Amino acid sequence: MLNKELFEAQLSELPLYIYHFFDPKTLEFTDRVRWICEHECPMYGTSWACPPAVGSVTHCRAKCRGFENALLISTIAEVADIANIEETLATRPDHEAVTNEVRDLMRGHGIEPYVLSTESCAECERCAYLDGLPCRNPERMHPCVESHGINILPLIEELGLCFQYGENMVTWFSLLLY
Numbered sequence: 001m002l003n004k005e006l007f008e009a010q011l012s013e014l015p016l017y018i019y020h021f022f023d024p025k026t027l028e029f030t031d032r033v034r035w036i037c038e039h040e041c042p043m044y045g046t047s048w049a050c051p052p053a054v055g056s057v058t059h060c061r062a063k064c065r066g067f068e069n070a071l072l073i074s075t076i077a078e079v080a081d082i083a084n085i086e087e088t089l090a091t092r093p094d095h096e097a098v099t100n101e102v103r104d105l106m107r108g109h110g111i112e113p114y115v116l117s118t119e120s121c122a123e124c125e126r127c128a129y130l131d132g133l134p135c136r137n138p139e140r141m142h143p144c145v146e147s148h149g150i151n152i153l154p155l156i157e158e159l160g161l162c163f164q165y166g167e168n169m170v171t172w173f174s175l176l177l178y
């Protein structure tokens with residue numbers, strides 16, 4: 001059982017831009033997002049953390065909506081030039097580290113959250129999926145939010161947030177379902 005008061009005190013010590021508890025049944029799922037994975041992402045079909053390995057959007061929707069609670073977390077980072085993809089992506093490991101800290105805090109409360117984070121899993125040099133083998137680190141692997149067909153925009157807008165807070169600010173989001 002999550003001690004929310006203690007958990008929020010713990011969250012306030014992390015470098016989070018925002019956190020927000022919400023009902024996962026309000027998440028929007030759409031095949032349009034999956035279409036983008038399939039047609040525009042080079043990671044499609046290369047990882048256990050990506051489609052089609054994560055299952056159909058219908059399966060992902062049922063799985064996510066099967067949880068009673070959800071926590072959205074966000075971090076932001078300043079870069080010299082947001083158009084520089086390499087520099088922008090270099091801020092991702094810090095966000096992933098914070099996501100893992102939040103996951104570990106939840107584990108400390110006896111909760112094992114289902115974590116959806118950013119991009120694809122980068123735990124192994126070569127994903128076991130490519131060799132037809134099971135995931136080597138299922139307890140550390142986080143599919144990205146989009147891999148599940150989630151359109152995060154309505155939630156972001158509802159909270160009055162946006163993807164970019166300034167010309168050269170990178171914004172990252174993760175969801176922890178429990």
Ligand code: SF4
Binds near residue numbers: 127
């Ligand atoms: S932990 Fe390794 S095997 Fe599992 S999804 Fe990530 S890269 Fe692939």
